[in-house]
Amino acid sequence: xxxxxxxxxxxxxxxxxxxxxxxxxxxxxxxxxxxxxxxxxxxxxxxxxxxxxxxxxxxxxxxxxxxxxxxxxxxxxxxxxxxxxxxxxxxxxxxxxxxxxxxxxxxxxxxxxxxxxxxxxxxxxxxxxxxxxxxxxxxxxxxxxxxxxxxxxxxxxxxxxxxxxxxxxxxxxxxxxxxxxxxxxxxxxxxxxxxxxxxxxxxxxxxxxxxxxxxxxxxxxxxxxxxxxxxxxxxxxxxxxxxxxxxxxxxxxxxxxxxxxxxxxxxxxxxxxxxxxxxxxxxxxxxxxxxxxxxxxxxxxxxxxxxxxxxxxxxxxxxxxxxxxxxxxxxxxxxxxxxxxxxxxxxxxxxxxxxxxxxxx
Numbered sequence: 001x002x003x004x005x006x007x008x009x010x011x012x013x014x015x016x017x018x019x020x021x022x023x024x025x026x027x028x029x030x031x032x033x034x035x036x037x038x039x040x041x042x043x044x045x046x047x048x049x050x051x052x053x054x055x056x057x058x059x060x061x062x063x064x065x066x067x068x069x070x071x072x073x074x075x076x077x078x079x080x081x082x083x084x085x086x087x088x089x090x091x092x093x094x095x096x097x098x099x100x101x102x103x104x105x106x107x108x109x110x111x112x113x114x115x116x117x118x119x120x121x122x123x124x125x126x127x128x129x130x131x132x133x134x135x136x137x138x139x140x141x142x143x144x145x146x147x148x149x150x151x152x153x154x155x156x157x158x159x160x161x162x163x164x165x166x167x168x169x170x171x172x173x174x175x176x177x178x179x180x181x182x183x184x185x186x187x188x189x190x191x192x193x194x195x196x197x198x199x200x201x202x203x204x205x206x207x208x209x210x211x212x213x214x215x216x217x218x219x220x221x222x223x224x225x226x227x228x229x230x231x232x233x234x235x236x237x238x239x240x241x242x243x244x245x246x247x248x249x250x251x252x253x254x255x256x257x258x259x260x261x262x263x264x265x266x267x268x269x270x271x272x273x274x275x276x277x278x279x280x281x282x283x284x285x286x287x288x289x290x291x292x293x294x295x296x297x298x299x300x301x302x303x304x305x306x307x308x309x310x311x312x313x314x315x316x317x318x319x320x321x322x323x324x325x326x327x328x329x330x331x332x333x334x335x336x337x338x339x340x341x342x343x344x345x346x347x348x349x350x351x352x353x354x355x356x357x358x359x360x361x
Contacts, residue, residue: 006210006248006282007307012255013207014273015049016265022051024061025081032203033078033088035275036069039176041268041301042079047350048265055351063170065184070167071158073221075099082185086164091196093162095221100155107152109159117145117156118165122180130169130177133157194233197222201230205238208276209250218278264339266313266324266347267302274302284309288329303328303343305336315347322353327360 011017014031021027027049028034036042046067047053061067065082072078072088075096080088097104104110120143125131131139133153140147140156147153157178160166169179191199204216217227231249238249267273274280288309303311303326311328324344332340341357348355 006243007304008255008259009210009250010208010273010283011265011307012253013209013251014276015207016273017255017259017263019049019051021049022053023066024050024053024058025066026050028067028079029081029084030203031207031272032084032200033072033080034272035076035270036079037077038269039069041270044268044347044350045271046079048267048271053350059171062168065170065179068167068184069176070181071096071161073219075158075162075221082188084188085167085181085185086188087191087196087199089162089164090190091193091200092221095223096162097159099221100158103151103155104159107149107155109152109155113145114156114159114163116143118160118163120145121160121166121178125166125178125180125183128179128183130172130179132172132175132177136178194229197226197230198233201227202234202237205231205234205249206251206253208272209238210241210243210248210282211250211277212246212248212279215277215279219276262305262333262336262339264303264305264336264343266340266343267304269301271302273304283307303340305332305339310336317351317353320353321356322348322351323356323358324348325358325360 008017015021015027021030024046027046034042034045043055043058046058047055062069067079068082068085069077069079070085070089072080073092073096117140120140121136124136124139136157137147137153140153145156147156157166164181166178167181167184169177169184171177200220201216204219205211208215208219213224213227213231216222216231217224220227222230235249239252241248241250273283283304301313301315302309303313310330310332311326313324313326316323316325324347326340344355344357
C-alpha cells in the first residue's frame with residue numbers, strides 16, 4: 001500500500017468520499033463517537049457523511065435524542081447513540097476520572113459531594129424535565145452545594161455525565177439542556193470490559209483505518225496496553241498492512257477502484273478525519289502542519305483535496321448567505337480550485353444558504 005492510499009482508505013472508511021447514510025444516528029453509530037464540543041462543527045461532521053443532510057436535520061435528531069452529547073474519552077464532549085452510550089461510559093469513564101482527579105481535589109469535590117450533587121440533579125430532572133446548566137446551578141445552590149464557580153459547576157456536571165446520571169437534553173433556543181440518561185436512553189446495553197474493548201477496537205479500525213495501535217489509544221484515551229488487548233481480540237476480522245516498518249490495521253473493505261480526482265472537502269473543526277489519529281503525517285506535510293499550528297489550532301476547519309490537507313477555511317453565516325473564506329497553505333491547480341468551490345456549495349446546501357466564496361491568500 002502506497003503512502004497516499006492511507007488518505008484514500010480513510011476517506012472511504014469514514015464515509016467522507018462516498019456515503020449511503022441518510023440519518024444522523026447512522027453516522028454516529030458507524031464512527032462510535034464523534035467529537036462534539038464545537039456543536040456547529042460537529043453537526044457538519046455528520047452532514048458531511050450523509051446524503052442530502054441539512055443543519056436542521058441534525059438539530060432535530062439531537063432534540064429527539066436519537067443522538068446524544070456527553071463527556072466520553074480524553075475527556076471532551078462527543079456525540080454518541082443511545083445504544084452505545086452506557087457501555088462506552090463504563091469503559092472510558094474510569095480513565096477520564098483519573099485524568100480529572102487533580103482538578104477534583106483542587107475544587108474540593110470529593111465522593112460525598114458528588115453523591116449529593118448526583119442525587120440533587122436526579123431529583124431536579126425527574127419526569128422528563130430538561131434544565132440548562134444555569135438552572136441546575138441554582139438547584140445545586142439551594143441544596144447547599146457550592147456551584148457559583150463555573151469551573152466547579154462544569155466538573156460537577158461532567159461527573160454526572162461520566163457516571164451515567166445525565167446526558168444532553170434538547171436545546172432550548174441556543175441553550176443546551178441536561179436530561180436524565182435513564183429517561184433519554186432507557187434499557188440500553190452494557191458490556192463486560194473485554195467485550196467493550198473488542199467492540200470499540202473493531203469499530204474504530206473498520207471506520208478509521210488504516211490506523212495504528214497508538215492512533216487507537218490516542219483517540220480512545222485508553223492505555224496502549226488496553227488498545228493492544230482490544231485489537232488482539234478482533235484482528236482476525238481486519239486487514240493488516242506494514243508501511244515504513246509501521247503496522248496499520250483497517251477494514252477488509254476497499255475503496256472503489258476509480259474515484260473522481262481532484263475532490264475537495266471542507267472539514268469542520270475537530271473532525272474525526274483529523275482528531276481520530278495520533279500520527280497525521282499521511283494526510284499532511286510537516287510544513288503544512290506547522291502553518292496550521294501558526295494559525296492557532298492544527299485541528300481547525302481544514303480543507304483537504306484527495307485526502308491531503310491544503311489549507312483552512314472559516315465561515316460567516318448571514319441571514320441571506322454564507323461567506324466562506326479559504327486560506328490555502330500550498331499551491332493548487334485550477335481543477336483543485338473548482339473542487340473547493342464544489343465543496344463550499346455542498347456546505348451552503350447544508351446550511352440552506354447561497355455561498356459567497358472568498359480567499360484570504
